Amino acid sequence: DAMVIQNPRYQVTQFGKPVTLSCSQTLNHNVMYWYQQKSSQAPKLLFHYYDKDFNNEADTPDNFQSRRPNTSFCFLDIRSPGLGDAAMYLCATSAPPGHNTEAFFGQGTRLTVV
Amino acid sequence: DAKTTQPNSMESNEEEPVHLPCNHSTISGTDYIHWYRQLPSQGPEYVIHGLTSNVNNRMASLAIAEDRKSSTLILHRATLRDAAVYYCILRGSNQFYFGTGTSLTVIP
Numbered sequence: 411d412a413m414v415i416q417n418p419r420y421q422v423t424q425f426g427k428p429v430t431l432s433c434s435q436t437l438n439h440n441v442m443y444w445y446q447q448k449s450s451q452a453p454k455l456l457f458h459y460y461d462k463d464f465n466n467e468a469d470t471p472d473n474f475q476s477r478r479p480n481t482s483f484c485f486l487d488i489r490s491p492g493l494g495d496a497a498m499y500l501c502a503t504s505a506p507p508g509h510n511t512e513a514f515f516g517q518g519t520r521l522t523v524v
Numbered sequence: 525d526a527k528t529t530q531p532n533s534m535e536s537n538e539e540e541p542v543h544l545p546c547n548h549s550t551i552s553g554t555d556y557i558h559w560y561r562q563l564p565s566q567g568p569e570y571v572i573h574g575l576t577s578n579v580n581n582r583m584a585s586l587a588i589a590e591d592r593k594s595s596t597l598i599l600h601r602a603t604l605r606d607a608a609v610y611y612c613i614l615r616g617s618n619q620f621y622f623g624t625g626t627s628l629t630v631i632p
Contacts, residue, residue: 414567441618443619443620445622452609452611452622452623452624452625453568453622454622455619455620455621455622458618458619460618465618498565500567500568502567502568502620504618504620506618507554507615507616507617507618512558512570512573513558513560513568513570513620514570515560515567515568515569516567517566517567518565518566518567520565
């Protein structure tokens with residue numbers, strides 16, 4: 411059974427048109443992450459939530475925002491997508507450090523900007 | 525944050541063991557060593573993790589150096605389905621930061 415679900419799997423958006431990617435989890439994990447992965451590159455952490463506490467990476471552009479309305483759901487908002495934002499976006503969850511558990515990843519949403 | 529260094533690519537013959545190395549010389553005492561793999565067009569998949577002692581599970585073994593500055597992921601018998609990019613990650617705080625990973629090719 412899928413534990414971290416990302417919708418949609420494929421998203422096409424227009425240059426400059428706001429887009430929202432969704433992630434849900436059935437694991438009840440405290441921590442949720444968003445990663446950006448461009449072709450042939452490793453995933454790059456954009457930000458994460460620890461419960462409702464938002465933690466932005468220093469080099470994440472302001473164009474990327476996130477919302478976490480409850481434990482199960484987390485959204486990635488791209489306010490004005492550019493061609494350089496075309497990538498796979500990965501959502502992941504984990505228990506907090508010290509709980510000795512791994513991260514669980516969704517299958518990703520591949521974003522195309524036209 | 526602590527960094528990991530891995531070879532860009534490795535090859536293995538099918539049904540032979542594979543040893544994937546990772547250097548993490550700046551590891552701190554509380555950092556766990558995690559390994560994930562990623563197949564094309566899929567999300568990363570957990571493989572194994574450990575702190576100090578060697579670990580075994582159904583997928584692989586993890587050998588951790590005594591000084592913890594390096595580790596090795598061991599696939600005991602490589603199959604074609606093991607062809608993937610393998611990432612070694614240190615986790616001390618909330619974040620999981622990916623290094624460049626090793627692309628494993630399995631030769632039939």
